[in-house]
Amino acid sequence: MSKLAAQDKFLDLSDYGRSFGRFFALQLKETRFTPIHVTLLFGLSGLVALYSILNNYYFAAGFFIVLKSGIDAADGELARLKKTPSYVGRYLDSIFDIILNFLFLMMICYVSKTALWVALLAFLGLQLQGTLYNYYYVILRNKSVGGDATSKIFEYKTPKALPGETQQAVNILFKMYTIFYGTFDKIIHFLDPEAYKVKTFPNWFMTLLSLYGLGFQLLIIALMLPLGWIDYIAPFFIGYSSLLLVLIAIRKTIIKP
Numbered sequence: 401m402s403k404l405a406a407q408d409k410f411l412d413l414s415d416y417g418r419s420f421g422r423f424f425a426l427q428l429k430e431t432r433f434t435p436i437h438v439t440l441l442f443g444l445s446g447l448v449a450l451y452s453i454l455n456n457y458y459f460a461a462g463f464f465i466v467l468k469s470g471i472d473a474a475d476g477e478l479a480r481l482k483k484t485p486s487y488v489g490r491y492l493d494s495i496f497d498i499i500l501n502f503l504f505l506m507m508i509c510y511v512s513k514t515a516l517w518v519a520l521l522a523f524l525g526l527q528l529q530g531t532l533y534n535y536y537y538v539i540l541r542n543k544s545v546g547g548d549a550t551s552k553i554f555e556y557k558t559p560k561a562l563p564g565e566t567q568q569a570v571n572i573l574f575k576m577y578t579i580f581y582g583t584f585d586k587i588i589h590f591l592d593p594e595a596y597k598v599k600t601f602p603n604w605f606m607t608l609l610s611l612y613g614l615g616f617q618l619l620i621i622a623l624m625l626p627l628g629w630i631d632y633i634a635p636f637f638i639g640y641s642s643l644l645l646v647l648i649a650i651r652k653t654i655i656k657p
Contacts, residue, residue: 404541408600409603410610412607413615413616414615415610417472417615420470420474421470422473424474424477425478426481434482434484436475436492438471439489449468450507458625461622461626462621462623462625462626465504465621466618469619472615485562487561492573497614498581501526501530508634509634512631514631518638522634522637526637529644530612531581532648533614535585535589536595536601554596555581591644591648594657598651598657602655605651612643
């Protein structure tokens, strides 16, 4: 919640790794480790989780998936501690997330012998869920007094590189980001084009919305794996997408501009 003003902070069910992320970042504050190094580390944790799923080490897979969420929170915390905001870091973080999400579902479906089309539908559902959460959350952050505005509501234009990063790197990663996320952003904006006009979102609504946050999605996977429910993970996320229309309907009928 360090990205929001005090009055806009809410219970984020997907942000359970924040305390660990802040602790980890504090240990690295006076070192030569950069937020990019931390981003690479959470990518490595994701790869170990994939290896564990492939070899049916489901408890280990669940552990490294949750660990990935904790480390994922640390790169932003370290950037704030070192006062080194970075578009390179932000886009790289998001690109790693979507690639790992895709690989998690493909590996889960490969091991459980789930049909490919089911895996693809589950991935599309997972990404639309996360995009809805990010859409409303970024709107709140941009409207919140003193809130973090590194992320924009509409990502149409390549941002100007910040100190310590090159414009070329920002250009390349922004292009990749728009390729990976552009379609999902357009779908969610089409479903709720007036959301950006809302002055703020109530805390209860944001807490409900956090059920779609990436951290909570990964927690569901991390719990279902050791419980032996691997066959149901992809179908679950397809069905879980039905909450999209419910959340959008709540926004449109109760939380008006």
